[in-house]
Structures are given as structure tokens and as C-alpha cells.
Amino acid sequence: MTNIINRKYRISRRLGINLWGRAKDPVNKRKYPPGQHGTLGFKKLSDFGKQFAAHKKFKFYYAISSKQLRSIFMDAYTKKGYTADNFIGFLESRLSSILYHSGLVPTIYSAKQLVSHKHVTVNDKIVNISSYRAKPGDVVKIRERASKIPIVEEAIQRQERKLPDYLEVSHEERSIKYLRVPKYSEVLYPSDMEVNLVVEFYSR
Numbered sequence: 001m002t003n004i005i006n007r008k009y010r011i012s013r014r015l016g017i018n019l020w021g022r023a024k025d026p027v028n029k030r031k032y033p034p035g036q037h038g039t040l041g042f043k044k045l046s047d048f049g050k051q052f053a054a055h056k057k058f059k060f061y062y063a064i065s066s067k068q069l070r071s072i073f074m075d076a077y078t079k080k081g082y083t084a085d086n087f088i089g090f091l092e093s094r095l096s097s098i099l100y101h102s103g104l105v106p107t108i109y110s111a112k113q114l115v116s117h118k119h120v121t122v123n124d125k126i127v128n129i130s131s132y133r134a135k136p137g138d139v140v141k142i143r144e145r146a147s148k149i150p151i152v153e154e155a156i157q158r159q160e161r162k163l164p165d166y167l168e169v170s171h172e173e174r175s176i177k178y179l180r181v182p183k184y185s186e187v188l189y190p191s192d193m194e195v196n197l198v199v200e201f202y203s204r
Contacts, residue, residue, distance in 0.1 A: 054197035062091055063108045073202045084195045089181040095122065096130035098140050102169045102176040106155040119146035134178045142174040164188050
């Protein structure tokens with residue numbers, strides 16, 4: 001887990017933003033890329049470079065692979081409606097995303113870990129797949145045997161992120177009700193995620 005955390009912070013510095021909005025992210029003090037030549041600063045990006053960087057923000061923010069991200073985009077593209085909102089809606093409907101944005105866990109990585117270890121239920125049924133797509137009205141809950149583990153209790157005490165309107169959370173019950181599929185404008189990202197550039201990236 002330590003190696004994952006170290007790589008995560010390296011990602012923030014490489015992108016030049018506090019991707020997850022955490023107070024202890026080193027990018028807050030070192031606003032330049034990692035490595036011996038990092039102090040030279042960031043190179044000016046081409047239009048494609050900006051699109052690729054925007055795609056990487058989403059890939060790392062949700063801790064998914066490029067293949068998964070592309071698959072989600074294609075689902076959003078073929079669905080009726082505004083592609084950007086469909087894309088974000090699918091990403092936010094993932095079980096790991098709901099758990100992370102609830103504030104019951106500190107990071108997207110810890111959310112995925114809880115799910116994979118069978119510590120999470122959806123409508124009282126155990127689900128151990130992070131990519132599980134929840135539906136409005138679903139109730140996500142951390143099982144009793146995991147409700148007192150340190151990362152959960154610490155996340156609840158710190159409350160580093162503001163709770164979005166599309167989630168209803170009970171800290172006492174360790175439960176989350178998924179009220180509705182959000183639009184891009186409703187998601188409380190700590191930095192500009194530039195979803196329009198991701199649409200351009202995949203629409204080339």
C-alpha cells in the first residue's frame with residue numbers, strides 16, 4: 001500500500017495539480033515535475049498534449065486503466081444525451097467512486113481495497129467489484145466487521161471532501177444512498193478536470 005501511495009503523489013507532481021485535493025500532497029509545496037530535471041518546470045503542451053493530459057487526470061483520479069476509461073467513454077458516446085455528462089455519470093456510478101466521494105474512506109485506492117476485500121454491500125448484498133455500476137436508489141454500506149477500521153474512522157473525523165448533493169450519507173450507519181446520476185457540473189473535483197478535452201481526445 002505504501003508503494004501505491006508514493007506513486008499516487010508522484011502522479012500529482014507529474015500532472016502539476018493536487019489531483020485529489022489532499023492537504024498533505026507534496027505538489028502543494030513543490031509545483032514542478034519529479035526527477036532531477038523537474039525544477040526546469042513544465043513544458044508547453046500541444047493541443048494533443050493537453051487532451052492526453054486531461055485523459056490522464058481522469059484515469060488516475062478514478063484509479064482505472066486507459067482501456068477501462070476508453071470503454072466507459074464509448075458507452076457514454078453511444079448513449080443518448082450529452083456525451084460529457086454521460087461519461088461523468090458512468091464514472092460516478094462506479095462503486096469505488098460512490099464510496100470515495102462519500103467521505104467514508106480517505107482515497108480512491110482505499111475505496112477499491114475495501115470493495116475487493118468484500119467489506120462493502122449494495123442493497124445488503126456483498127459486491128467485490130469496484131467497477132460495479134450502481135443505480136439511483138441503491139444503498140451502499142460498509143459491513144460491520146470493517147466499520148471500525150482506522151482508515152474509515154480517520155476519514156470520517158477529517159472529512160477532507162465536501163459531500164456532493166447526489167449522495168446521502170450516514171456516518172453512524174456507514175451507509176450511502178445513491179440519489180441520482182450526477183452531471184459533470186455537479187461533481188466536486190478539487191481541480192479542473194477538463195472533460196471537454198477528454199471528449200476531443202477520444203473523438204479524434
